[in-house]
Amino acid sequence: MPADASSADTLFRRITDYANRADPYPLYAELREHKVARQEDGKYLVGTYDEIAALLHDPRVSSDLRNRAEPDPSIMPPEGPPPSFIGRDDPEHDRLRRLAMRPFGPPHSPGRIDALRGDIARISGQLADGLRGKSSFDLVDDFAFPLPVTVICDLLGVPSEDIPQVHTWADTVVSGLDFPPDEDPGARRHAAYEARSAMGQYLGELAEKRRHSPTDDMLSALANEDGPEGALTQQELMVTTVLLLIAGHETTVNLITNGMLTLLRNPEALERLRAEPELIPSAVEELLRYEPPVQFLPQRTPLADIEVAGVTIPKGVPLILVLAAGSRDPLRFPDPDRFDPARRDNQHFGFGSGIHNCFGAPLARLETQIALTTLINLLDGPRLLKDPPEYRNSPVLRGPRHLLLGQGKH
Amino acid sequence: MQIVVDLNRCQGYAQCVFLAPQVFELHGEEALLYVPTVPDGREEHVRQAVAACPVQAITAGEQAGGDSGAR
Secondary structure, eight states: OOOOTTSGGGHHHHHHSGGGSSOOHHHHHHHHHHSEEEOTTSOEEEOOHHHHHHHHTOTTEEOOGGGOSSOOTTTSOSSSSOOOGGGOOTTHHHHHHHHHHTTTSTTTOTTTTGGGHHHHHHHHHHHHHTTTTOSEEEHIIIIITHHHHHHHHHHHTOOGGGHHHHHHHHHHHHHTTOOOTTSOHHHHHHHHHHHHHHHHHHHHHHHHHHHHSOOSSHHHHHHTOOSTTOOOOHHHHHHHHHHHHHHHHHHHHHHHHHHHHHHHHOHHHHHHHHHOGGGHHHHHHHHHHHSOSBOOEEEEEESSOEEETTEEEOTTSOEEEOHHHHTTOTTTSSSTTSOOTTOSSOOOOBTBOGGGOOTTHHHHHHHHHHHHHHHHHHSSSOEESSSSOOBOSOSSBOOBSOOEEEOSOO | OEEEEOTTTOOOOOHHHHHOTTTEEEETTTEEEEOSBOOTTOHHHHHHHHHHOTTOOEEEESSTTSSOOOO
């Protein structure tokens, strides 16, 4: 059925089209007009705030792809280990997430992230020192990427000499989420699957070593867990740590990069933050609303027919929640297309909402607050050398591949 | 600096506990405890916690309930 290129049932195709990567927001506005948009291939897109919020808290919406009426081999391989907690429903999601949380945050480890402040500031400072005196540089390769990767590898207990290998795997896994046009996704998915397995194998072996000689990292704690609920099985430990490593790798990079891009596009906001550094925490929340690193959730499935805004979304279909569209819904946020670092009542979807709310959110917040503070203080009259920048392929984990900045005298 | 938390709004996301563990504490899996008067030197941590609350349940100011909020 040939579809009109501008009709609502081609929205997903247009959103994933790389040509629209630099500015998908007009497409999101179009989606909000329809609230719910059935796509030519049977997917359903939702883009308005209230409807997304309701679905994120609806127990009839599953995160487990095994509930799709038609299995989609492109996003879920027919064999392999069961999914990590991001792709599971309660009660299994809850058990796995709780066990992963024990060494990461409250109630068992409330001070873990807080204790990283000094390390994050030190690494940020060292990376920013390396940029001093350079008239031009790539913010991604020289700062935004190495910071979170070093932090998450340290936290989990990956030795620094293994970071390049881990990075190669993580990149391959994430490119499995891409939707490049005119390409058979088979090879890309297969490579992603292989990389995920290799990473799991590696982390499993590392955890095994820590089981015998524990250090103070998360892998040691997970491997030696002896709480009332028992420990993760070896396979659960592998898929969980792969998830944490990948998520800790690829999202904060985009948040920091989108942050500097946004501040350099809004010089008055940058000046304001320089003068009022106490606004940094709320500026980071505004970034999470305005340019979120995760644009939509592609893996939800209704477990029953669900009526949303007068449309019945059938059981078993792919349900895509476009968080970045919801976070700019004018019915929820006044003047939503304006970047306001002091915005109040900013209940954005930057970390999702509900039971799957981002596990690493506190770490991402702290890293980004410290990173932006460091960059604002240390860079000397930074300016964008290429706007819009070159973007990565992924429409889900959207962010610049490189962000070329200049500084100093013109 | 003083804080008040709307415990009817609180849903136990615990973001405040991560960012200011000296001020907020989880009792069990989700009941929140907090110190209404912020210890000196923890103001920045509290500002981070206020901004991070996914349900915007925390108000901080020089006087609890006053209008000099951190947000």
